[in-house]
Amino acid sequence: MAEVELAHVSKWFADGQVAVDDVSLRVADGELLILVGPSGCGKSTTLNMIAGLEDISDGELRIGGRVVNGLGPAERDVAMVFQSYALYPHMTVRRNIGFPLSLAKVPRARIEQRVREVAELLDLTPWLDRKPGMLSGGQRQRVAMGRAIVRSPAVFLMDEPLSNLDATLRVATRTQVARLQRRLGTTMVYVTHDQVEAMTLGDRVAVLRAGRVQQVAAPVELYERPVNLFVAGFIGSPAMNFLPASVEGDVLRSPLGAVALDDRLRRALSAGAARPAAVDVGGEGAVGSAPPAAGAGGASLVLGIRPEHFEDVAVVGADRPGGRVSVVAEVVESVGSDKYVYAALPVGSGQAAGLARVLREAGAALVPGVGEQVVARLAAASTAVRG
Numbered sequence: 001m002a003e004v005e006l007a008h009v010s011k012w013f014a015d016g017q018v019a020v021d022d023v024s025l026r027v028a029d030g031e032l033l034i035l036v037g038p039s040g041c042g043k044s045t046t047l048n049m050i051a052g053l054e055d056i057s058d059g060e061l062r063i064g065g066r067v068v069n070g071l072g073p074a075e076r077d078v079a080m081v082f083q084s085y086a087l088y089p090h091m092t093v094r095r096n097i098g099f100p101l102s103l104a105k106v107p108r109a110r111i112e113q114r115v116r117e118v119a120e121l122l123d124l125t126p127w128l129d130r131k132p133g134m135l136s137g138g139q140r141q142r143v144a145m146g147r148a149i150v151r152s153p154a155v156f157l158m159d160e161p162l163s164n165l166d167a168t169l170r171v172a173t174r175t176q177v178a179r180l181q182r183r184l185g186t187t188m189v190y191v192t193h194d195q196v197e198a199m200t201l202g203d204r205v206a207v208l209r210a211g212r213v214q215q216v217a218a219p220v221e222l223y224e225r226p227v228n229l230f231v232a233g234f235i236g237s238p239a240m241n242f243l244p245a246s247v248e249g250d251v252l253r254s255p256l257g258a259v260a261l262d263d264r265l266r267r268a269l270s271a272g273a274a275r276p277a278a279v280d281v282g283g284e285g286a287v288g289s290a291p292p293a294a295g296a297g298g299a300s301l302v303l304g305i306r307p308e309h310f311e312d313v314a315v316v317g318a319d320r321p322g323g324r325v326s327v328v329a330e331v332v333e334s335v336g337s338d339k340y341v342y343a344a345l346p347v348g349s350g351q352a353a354g355l356a357r358v359l360r361e362a363g364a365a366l367v368p369g370v371g372e373q374v375v376a377r378l379a380a381a382s383t384a385v386r387g
């Protein structure tokens, strides 16, 4: 069993900088857990502590049930892959991959056999006799992974291993990483700042901010039920729209209109005070929130509206039903079958104007020009968010 467990782990540096603040996480045996968050949130420091490359200031780290706080990297049975690959330039691919086994004085024939197996797994067989300088970025990255895999460690640790690859290669290699991890069944902790990578790769994703875990959940849950505004805004691309709203008596008011509070919506809102829940307002508008004071009169909320919650997007004058939301397109992006319209959503009086936000239309029906007026309808479901 190679479960990884952090119990109230903190890290502060000599200058007083708290990089990781009371983090508790459990990575199950065979699980792929992603650590994601903006630059400086403590992802690499957390990974380095698991690897044994940084001391732990407080808390306990267990790997396979054993407390490893005091153990060096070599005693932890973990292998790490870095962004920079850290390959030996003067060694062939074969020797680079086999290096950890040579260090461990594994017999030569066994090393050769293992290197062949790993090269096969990573499509590296044709390049075994090349040196890293003669390989593409993607191939180098796979050699670095091969070196990690070769001694069958209990845990893989990956620190932004794809960041040096171009966009297309990143997508292809990300799929390879996921397949590899599933085939090998090895516990993996994978650090990235890219939320798309996090959402597509992981069994579960831990979102970090300023050294603290915000939420740990399966990708779909992070997307549909973020626990706070930070997670709601960080996960999803293009990002969620936020609009001010308030509960006034039996009505939820926002710049996009008022929605009657039925029992279901009321329950969701009051549940949201403890833990936000998805809110479905039955086609009346995409509304979600967790009020500071649950459902209280005049309580101010934040509505979270994902781009796809706008439906029936149409250019004014086109032969399509109109809707409640009417905006002027400022930027129009075409991403394959999706069109993104960036526009200023109407905000309430007294609010800062010019909230540039997004509508999305799946399919090819809408291609508005910049400056054209666009109308849309809000779909039934949205996401609950809390400040």
Ligand code: ATP
Binding pocket: 013, 014, 015, 017, 018, 019, 037, 038, 039, 040, 041, 042, 043, 044, 045, 046, 193
């Ligand atoms: P990035 O995505 O930019 O790599 P990260 O989330 O991995 O960021 P860390 O590298 O873990 O963040 O850094 C977390 C915080 O700790 C940052 O504020 C950083 O400046 C600080 N930090 C990291 N290493 C040290 C160090 N050796 N001494 C002092 N502060 C440090």
